[in-house]
Amino acid sequence: MNLLTDPVGITHYLIVGAILFVTGAVCMATKRNALGVLMGIELVLNGANVNFVAFGSEYLRPGVLGIGLDGQLIALFVIILAAAEAAVALAIVLNFYNNHSTVDVDRADELKG
Amino acid sequence: MEPINWHSVFFLVFALLACGFAVAVLLTSNIVRMAFYLVLSLAATSGLFFLAGADFVGAMQVMIYVGGTLVLLIFGVMLTAQGPFISMKTSAGEWTLGIMVGGLLLAVLLQAATSIDAWQPAAVIEGDSRPTATRLGMGLLGARVDKLDEVDPVQRGGMSGYLLPFEIVSVHLLVVLVGSAYLARPKKRVQNSSWEGLK
Amino acid sequence: MAEFLKQYLSPEWLAYAIVAFIHAFILINIVAVGALVFIWLERKVSGRIQDRLGPTRVGGKFGWLQTLADGLKLVTKEDLCPKGADQFLFLAAPYVSFCASFAAYMALPFADGWVGIRLNVAVFFIIAVIGLEVFGVILAGYASASKWSLFGAMREAAQVVSYEVPLGMCVVVPVLLAGSMDLVTIAQMQTAGATQMGWFTHWYVFNDPFTFITFWVYFTCATASVNRAPFDLAEAESELVAGFHTEYSGLRWSIFFMAEYGSMFAVSGLAALLFFGGWNGPLPITHWLGLADASNPVLHYAGNLLGALNFVFKCVVGVTFMMWVRWTLPRLRIDQVMTTCLKYCTPLAAAMFAGAVVWRFLLPGGLILPSDQGLVREAHTEIQAAAPSDPAAPAAADNTELAGDRVAHVTPQNELVGAGRGTH
Numbered sequence: 031m032n033l034l035t036d037p038v039g040i041t042h043y044l045i046v047g048a049i050l051f052v053t054g055a056v057c058m059a060t061k062r063n064a065l066g067v068l069m070g071i072e073l074v075l076n077g078a079n080v081n082f083v084a085f086g087s088e089y090l091r092p093g094v095l096g097i098g099l100d101g102q103l104i105a106l107f108v109i110i111l112a113a114a115e116a117a118v119a120l121a122i123v124l125n126f127y128n129n130h131s132t133v134d135v136d137r138a139d140e141l142k143g
Numbered sequence: 144m145e146p147i148n149w150h151s152v153f154f155l156v157f158a159l160l161a162c163g164f165a166v167a168v169l170l171t172s173n174i175v176r177m178a179f180y181l182v183l184s185l186a187a188t189s190g191l192f193f194l195a196g197a198d199f200v201g202a203m204q205v206m207i208y209v210g211g212t213l214v215l216l217i218f219g220v221m222l223t224a225q226g227p228f229i230s231m232k233t234s235a236g237e238w239t240l241g242i243m244v245g246g247l248l249l250a251v252l253l254q255a256a257t258s259i260d261a262w263q264p265a266a267v268i269e270g271d272s273r274p275t276a277t278r279l280g281m282g283l284l285g286a287r288v289d290k291l292d293e294v295d296p297v298q299r300g301g302m303s304g305y306l307l308p309f310e311i312v313s314v315h316l317l318v319v320l321v322g323s324a325y326l327a328r329p330k331k332r333v334q335n336s337s338w339e340g341l342k
Numbered sequence: 343m344a345e346f347l348k349q350y351l352s353p354e355w356l357a358y359a360i361v362a363f364i365h366a367f368i369l370i371n372i373v374a375v376g377a378l379v380f381i382w383l384e385r386k387v388s389g390r391i392q393d394r395l396g397p398t399r400v401g402g403k404f405g406w407l408q409t410l411a412d413g414l415k416l417v418t419k420e421d422l423c424p425k426g427a428d429q430f431l432f433l434a435a436p437y438v439s440f441c442a443s444f445a446a447y448m449a450l451p452f453a454d455g456w457v458g459i460r461l462n463v464a465v466f467f468i469i470a471v472i473g474l475e476v477f478g479v480i481l482a483g484y485a486s487a488s489k490w491s492l493f494g495a496m497r498e499a500a501q502v503v504s505y506e507v508p509l510g511m512c513v514v515v516p517v518l519l520a521g522s523m524d525l526v527t528i529a530q531m532q533t534a535g536a537t538q539m540g541w542f543t544h545w546y547v548f549n550d551p552f553t554f555i556t557f558w559v560y561f562t563c564a565t566a567s568v569n570r571a572p573f574d575l576a577e578a579e580s581e582l583v584a585g586f587h588t589e590y591s592g593l594r595w596s597i598f599f600m601a602e603y604g605s606m607f608a609v610s611g612l613a614a615l616l617f618f619g620g621w622n623g624p625l626p627i628t629h630w631l632g633l634a635d636a637s638n639p640v641l642h643y644a645g646n647l648l649g650a651l652n653f654v655f656k657c658v659v660g661v662t663f664m665m666w667v668r669w670t671l672p673r674l675r676i677d678q679v680m681t682t683c684l685k686y687c688t689p690l691a692a693a694m695f696a697g698a699v700v701w702r703f704l705l706p707g708g709l710i711l712p713s714d715q716g717l718v719r720e721a722h723t724e725i726q727a728a729a730p731s732d733p734a735a736p737a738a739a740d741n742t743e744l745a746g747d748r749v750a751h752v753t754p755q756n757e758l759v760g761a762g763r764g765t766h
Contacts, residue, residue, distance in 0.1 A: 034147050038154045038194075044256035046158045046191065048249060050184075053165040056245035060238055062231040063174050065220050069181050072212065073165055076188050079204070087195035099282050102197045103305050106279075109200070109207050110312050114319040116212045120219045121326035128330075133223045134231060147355040175484060179431060182477055198463045206470030206506075214503050217480055221496065275462050276523060 040091060043084030051077030064123045064133045068116060075112045079105045154194050160187035172230045178217050185209050199276045283309045369447045369458060377603040378409045383658075384665050391669040419592035424487055427589065431485035436590065436597040439478025443604040445471045450611050451526045453621045453649040464525040465513055468612055469506070472567060472605055476502040482598070486589040494588075497575050497676050504683045505566040511691035512560035515553055515698045516546045516616040525612075529620030542624035547617040552697035557617045559691050561663075564609040566679065568602060570664050572671040573679055603661075610660025611653070618656055621649030 054073025061067050084090060086101015127133050164184035168177050185208050192201035281288045285304030382397065382405065389396025401407030423432055449464040451457035461467055476499050483495020520528040532544050542548065547557045566573040590598065614620055628645045674682070 034152055034155070036151060037148055038151050041256050041259075042154065042158070043191070043195065045253060046162060048252035048256060049162045050165050050188070052245045052249040052252065053162075053169050055248065056241045057169050059244070060169075060233045060241040062233055065174055065216065065223065066177060066231075068216060068219075069168055069177055072181065072185070072208075072216075073168065076185060076208075079200075080188060080191060083192050083195050083197045083200055087197065089196045098302065099278060099287065100302070102200050102279060103282055105192075105197065105200045106203060107308060107312060109203055110316065113207050113212045113215075114316055116215055117319055117323045118326070120215055121323045123219060124222065125326060127223050147358075149355075149358065173428075175428065175431065179434075179477075179481060186474075198461055199466070202461075202463045202466040202470050206466065206473060210470060210473040210476075210506070211503070214476060214480075214499060217477075218496075218499070221480075221484060221492075 038090065040084050040087075043080055043087075043090065047077045047080035047084065049077070050074075050080060053077075062134050062136055064126065064135050065120075067135065068119055068123070071119070072112065072116065075108055079108050082108070150194060154191065157187045157190035157194065160184070161191060172232050174220050174224055174230070175217075178213065178220050181216075182209055182213050185213065199279050365458065370444065373444055373447065373604040373607070374600060376607050377600040378413070380603045380606070380661055381409045381412070381599070382406065383662065387662060387665045388669045391666070413596065416592050416596045421594065422589065422591050424589050426487035428485040428487070431481050432589075433594075435478045435482035435485060436594045436601070437478075438481060439475050439601040440597050440604070442471055442474035442478065443601040443608065445474075446605070446608040449525065450608060451529065451615065451620065452653050453646040454530065455526065456646055456650060457526060460524065460526055463523045465517055465523045465528070465612070465616070468525075468608065469510055469513055472608060473502065473506050475568075475601060475605060478598075478601065482590070488589055491588050494575070498569055501573060501575070501676070501679055501683075502567055502569070504680060505563045505687070508559060508683060508687035508691040509563040509567055511688070511695055512556050512563060513612070513616065515556045515695055518695075518698055518702065519546055519549060519553065525615050525620070529615050529622065532619040533622050541626060542619070544622075545617065545619040550698065550701045552694045552701055553617065556691065556694040556698070557613065559687055559694065560613060560617070561660075562682075563687055563691075564613065565664055565667065566683070568605040568609055570602075570606065570668055572667070572674045574668070574673065575676055575679065606661050606664055607657050610657040610664070613660055614653060614656035620656075621646075621653040623649075623652045 050073055054070045054075075054077060057070030057073060058067050059070075061070060082101045082105040084101070086097050086099065086103075086105070088096075088098070123133060126138065130137060161184050164180045164187065167180040168184065171177055171180065186205065189201045189204040189209065192198075192204055278288050283305050285306035287302045287304055385408065386396040386404070397405030397408035399405060399408075400411045423429055446468045448458040449461045449467050451460070451464075457464075479502075480495050480499050483491040483493075483498075486492070516528060517523050520531045522528060522531075528546075532546060546553050548554065628648050631645075631648075
């Protein structure tokens, strides 16, 4: 198979990033468990990180610096902020669970008009 | 037979693991298994980062994302995984809608990814002079030492240091710490009328 | 070795696969045989501390083969899976723990250049991967469908995740002193510069009082990280039946213990590399024997082998120390464990880090670290000349500056860093 012998380019990383992103987005859209939605968010951020690191890599495009370290630094910041956001989101979910005894997002309809 | 490009082989392995376990997260309805598959998917993504030459980001992904965020998530799962909430199924209508929109998005992204010729793999990767993490550290302190590798002076002008975002993120984390501690504090129970009779 | 084999085997990838397999085989044997030896050692040490002999029958007077007999017994046991358990997670959990523990050996150097892969961020990688072991424990605890297991798993997860914070801060102090996260570099910097002699006075633990205290804090945090007593509430036999591995039997149970002893060896190895000079002995024996910088490959190999044995000896001392502490001190309660972490270890680690920075600042040479000098010098000259630099130069400069003076100071570099930070 030619994938085993040909070098890997940015395209391959972008495909992986796209699959992770779309899987996360569909996960956010279809899961009923609030924690499942959180996992979708993590997948989305991960897909974006893969893209950033791919563009910032100097091995995938030999000779072209591109965005250089920007890619890695942005990915670093995304990881940090994702951790922070997961902490806050989890606190909210736990509060919701304490008040409503359920983590089903379909039950969060008190503001439904 | 052409020599096998081991870089590509490992990329394929890690990419299949990452995508496969991500799809498994989507398809399974058991929340604990979802968390486990997510751990494996993110760990495989970290392998992808190492292959792209981003050693520090890869190690950070393992440490913070997998070792921190996902442990947090698993704690949340354990705390709320009581009987009926372990497996919640979504209706078929929602699945079709989700898959349709997701499929369209995937088609657009794949089309964009494969259509630009400049992104196709060009030459074989030579040499083993991996960049050190010192450049990342200097970048976070404001000195972009990789700026000098860029031959185009116009591009060089746009490369700035990351000291301000670094400080902002530090304060942000402090705010998040305080906020989460506040949100998750033990709350006073509402007094029932039956208790008042005992006083 | 791969090039050597390539000439004899027609499919080229087979040569690489075989070489990779050999390296992996060596590393996994270190973990597996190490676990075997450590279990025997634990029984002997605990026996002696408790004024008894330990195993004395199997394999001669000292019971050398006792662990092997135990291993055989475990292999022949029935592989149970509780009925209410989540079967897939139950079966997979020990392997997650073991993989996390074993992955740390990829970046752990045994001698100068004898490392699975020489990562530039090796320290960070090892800390990150050791912290993954907790997943195996949590999954085991949950999937066993037994409340003892779940309690043990949750307590251990809280403990390991909390102790990662002071562990990371303690580990940063030797990284600060060496200027690199590369473990090979850190250990190389603990020789005395140009003469490359390995006297123990150059070890980082004796470098300044802050690093000395940091080592003890690191050791405490490392013991907590691998769940060794007095921090072993996860497997607290007297309280929780057997904690998270209650429902495991046979080979899966032994895989948990291989993971535990593997992690103990890995964190002892990290301590040896960061604080005790790694393969550089207390005495510069390889230098006296003329093996240090020999151009003859056989002598160089012999020098490295001596270094590797030295390193393994230090790790075994570390592990024995952990065992000694285990059988001497009583177990801590979970609230005591958390208090130790958050009220004692973390502030102490932070204070030591601040102290080490100030100590470094007071030394002549300021904050320029020797392994940075190459990169900073390159950047400085290139900014002056306003010309693109050779991308391979910083990496080469990093390697060549290793043997340079530890207290070299050049004013232009100070100015550059001052300009970059705006503080001087």
